[in-house]
Every structure is written in structure tokens, then in C-alpha cells.
Amino acid sequence: MAAELAEQVSAFSADRNLFYADEKGGRFIFSNEPLEWGTRYRLLSAQEIAPPQDLDSVLRWKPEGRFGGWYSYELELPTAFAGSKPNLPQKISDFLEHRIRSPRPRLYVVDPLPHHIDSDGTYVYPEPPESLLLRRSGSGEISVTTSVDTIGSDIHVYDDEWVRVSGPWASGYEYVLAVASDEQVIFRIQTCELFSPDGITVNSTDLSWDLCTDAPLDAQALVATTIDIDCRSVRIAAHLARRNNGWFLKETRLSLPSGLAKELHASSFGELRSDTPTSLHSSEDSRDARPGAQQSQAIGVNRWIDWLVIRDYGVEGAGNVKRYLSNPNTENLYRLGPIMTSRLLPYIQAVQHQQRNRTEGGKNL
CATH class of the missing domain: 2.60.40 (Immunoglobulin-like)
Structure with a gap:
């Protein structure tokens, strides 16, 4: 085991360390392990890296910033190539220093x-x-x-x-x-004990709430109030401070005084937004489905999960999620399409379970 661990540690270099971005829990990819076309990866390097100009758009190259002295990039290998560029696959393989094979099921x-x-x-x-x-x-x-x-x-x-x-x-x-x-x-x-990971809590005067629930204050009230975000962890607080400019950081607390617009993006911990969204249409029949037709109302949302869906999958995706939450049968589940295998599905089903627990009068676990 010691020899195996030593080999794995030595495989991590100062340049072009690749990890799966979606599957396998972000597992490290060894130098003799092939990549797959159509798969997303994350690259870590001690030096700043830029792909050749003709590969930038092909790889959907996206710098993510610098973390702990390491530059992080996200990329996605294409699944098809123009016939006029037969040398492109080899150039990608040479740049990433890995063999690349056809995608597995x-x-x-x-x-x-x-x-x-x-x-x-x-x-x-x-x-x-x-x-x-x-x-x-x-x-x-x-x-x-x-x-x-x-x-x-x-x-x-x-x-x-x-x-x-x-x-x-x-x-x-x-x-x-x-x-x-x-x-x-x-x-x-196996038996699962009830657990709740330490996350973040929003506090305003005598109010306290979790970012993964509906905000109890509207936009105007948020502006007029001093907001404190208690992170319970120095690491989480520092991470959120880097992601959200303008917040004042003191140990494990982020704060914004009254008079300023309040908006905070905290990834899987939830989001605090200062804008006041409108509701999605309650009836599918009230929509004008003609191409190019203007909706009579602005499409909006009234739950944190709806914002996340609209951001990644647009209004149509949010409508499919609303339909599934109102009637979570198999047909409406299928209609979610690519959302079913996305990172958002656990949160969507968490909302669905919350709704069911409220209806049944049970505890919200």
C-alpha cells in the first residue's frame, strides 16, 4: 500500500494535472490513463497555461481562477471534428499529454x-x-x-x-x-442517521434563516437591513469572500451594512438575491406558444431552485421543473431531459420531498 500511495503522489506534477469535472467524484487521472471525447475535465497547474489559439474555442477553455497557488481550468473535449481539420485531435492530445479514446457508455x-x-x-x-x-x-x-x-x-x-x-x-x-x-x-x-452538514446561516437583527429557503425579506427590506452571513468555518468564509466582492469578512462572518443591495452566491449552500422575481405562469394554457411570441408577463421564479434551473437550462427548463414539482410522476420526470443527470436534480428532488412532507404533515428531513 505504501508503494502504491507513493506512486500516486509522485504522479501529481507541477503541470497539467487532470481530474474528472463531473463523474467519478473528481478523480485524478494518471498520465497513462486515456481521456475520452465529449467528457469534461478540470486541469490544475502551478504555472499559468493557455491553449494554442486554434484549440481555445474547441476545448471550451475556461479559467476558474487561482486556488492555494494552483491555477484551475475547466475544459470539455469535443465529440466531432470538421473534416477540414484532420490534425486537430492529435493537437489536442499533444497539448493535454494524454491519449484520447472514444467515449464509453x-x-x-x-x-x-x-x-x-x-x-x-x-x-x-x-x-x-x-x-x-x-x-x-x-x-x-x-x-x-x-x-x-x-x-x-x-x-x-x-x-x-x-x-x-x-x-x-x-x-x-x-x-x-x-x-x-x-x-x-x-x-x-445501511441505517442512515439524520445529519445536517455545517453550512451557512443568514442573520438580520432578530431574524435568522438558511440560504436554501425562501428569503423572508423582499429586495427593499434587504437593502435597508444589515445582513450577516455566519459560515461556521474560516475556510468556507474565505471561499465565499473570494466569490462575492464587497462583503466584509471577519473570521467566519461576512457582513453588508444597510443601504447597500444584498446579493450573495454560495454554490450548494444557496443564494441570496436582492431582486424581486415574479412567479412563473401557473397554467401552461396561459402561455402563447407561437414562435417569437412575447409573453404577457416576465418569466420569473419564487424559489431558490428555480433561479438555478433558469440560469443553466432557461425558461423552458424551469417550466419542466415546475411541472414535475406540481406532479412528480414518471412522465414529468422524463420531461426534465438533461436536467435528470445534472447536478441540480438532487436539489429539485429535495424541494419535492419538502413539499410532500408539508402535505403529509411530517417532519422535513
Whole structure:
């Protein structure tokens, strides 16, 4: 083990360290490991790097800033090339110093989502789900195995994209979902204690609220009030101070005095916005669906999750999310399209569970 760890540490260099940006938990990519076309990566380097001019737009090269002395960049490998540029794939491979192969099929767990994802990337369920709805990209046979042997799961293939897998599953075992024998997801069944990670809290005079709920004050009230953001961690506070200019930082607290517009973007901790959005249309029939037609009202949102969806997937995506939240059936789930395998789905389903708990009068976990 010591030799293996020493080899892995030595593989991290001062230049062109690549990580998966989406899948595999951001895992480091070793120098002899091939990249895949159509996949997003993050690159860390001790020196500032700029791709050749003809690769900048092809790679969707995006500088992310400097963190702890390291320059961070995000990039996405293309899936197709113009026939007039046959040398471009080799130039990309030479620049990134990795071989690049065709994309392998991927498998995504769409429903139900796990209670949480463990630090090793394992999906954890508090009790065996009746079945798992999977989305498959590319062809490949689905298999479910344990550390001992293949188990007798019921695998129902709806079409080339959608698959449903049923148990039996039992506590104490880890199950591996694979496509074309390529491991994709590991999940296990175990008791999950109720937990709430330390995040951030907003305070204003005698009011206190979490950024992942509706703000209790409108835009005018926020401007007229001194706002304190308690981060509970020096590291989180410093990170948010770098992302949000103008806030005053003292130890683990960010503050803005009265008289100033209040806006803070805190990634997965939520967002505080000073603008007052309007509501999405309550009825699909009230929309004018003709191409180029102007809507009678400005499309807006009244939940933090709607803002995140509009930012990444536009008004149509927000409308699909609203439809799913109002009626979370399988058909409306499918209509979410690419949102189903995005980073936003856990938050969307968290809102859906909150709504269900309020309706049933249960506790909001």
C-alpha cells in the first residue's frame, strides 16, 4: 500500500494535472490513463497555461481562477471534428499529454436518489429501494454484482436509454452497477442517521434563516437591513469572500451594512438575491406558444431552485421543473431531459420531498 500511495503522489506534477469535472467524484487521472471525447475535465497547474489559439474555442477553455497557488481550468473535449481539420485531435492530445479514446457508455441513477453519497463515492440508501430507474448513454449490457457474485436482479430495458433494475437487495452488502462490464455506481443499504452538514446561516437583527429557503425579506427590506452571513468555518468564509466582492469578512462572518443591495452566491449552500422575481405562469394554457411570441408577463421564479434551473437550462427548463414539482410522476420526470443527470436534480428532488412532507404533515428531513 505504501508503494502504491507513493506512486500516486509522485504522479501529481507541477503541470497539467487532470481530474474528472463531473463523474467519478473528481478523480485524478494518471498520465497513462486515456481521456475520452465529449467528457469534461478540470486541469490544475502551478504555472499559468493557455491553449494554442486554434484549440481555445474547441476545448471550451475556461479559467476558474487561482486556488492555494494552483491555477484551475475547466475544459470539455469535443465529440466531432470538421473534416477540414484532420490534425486537430492529435493537437489536442499533444497539448493535454494524454491519449484520447472514444467515449464509453455511462450509467446514471435517476430515481430514487440516495440518502447521501459517502466520502468514497458510494450511494447510500437507508432501506432497499423497490427499484432503481437508470439512464444509459450508449449501448452496453447492464449488470448488478456484489463483492461475492452476480445476483439475480430483475433488469427491465425500456429502450436504448432507460432501464429499471429491481432487487432483491439486503443490508450489509455493496452492489455494483455496471454497463458493458464497466463499473459505474456502487450502492449499499445501511441505517442512515439524520445529519445536517455545517453550512451557512443568514442573520438580520432578530431574524435568522438558511440560504436554501425562501428569503423572508423582499429586495427593499434587504437593502435597508444589515445582513450577516455566519459560515461556521474560516475556510468556507474565505471561499465565499473570494466569490462575492464587497462583503466584509471577519473570521467566519461576512457582513453588508444597510443601504447597500444584498446579493450573495454560495454554490450548494444557496443564494441570496436582492431582486424581486415574479412567479412563473401557473397554467401552461396561459402561455402563447407561437414562435417569437412575447409573453404577457416576465418569466420569473419564487424559489431558490428555480433561479438555478433558469440560469443553466432557461425558461423552458424551469417550466419542466415546475411541472414535475406540481406532479412528480414518471412522465414529468422524463420531461426534465438533461436536467435528470445534472447536478441540480438532487436539489429539485429535495424541494419535492419538502413539499410532500408539508402535505403529509411530517417532519422535513
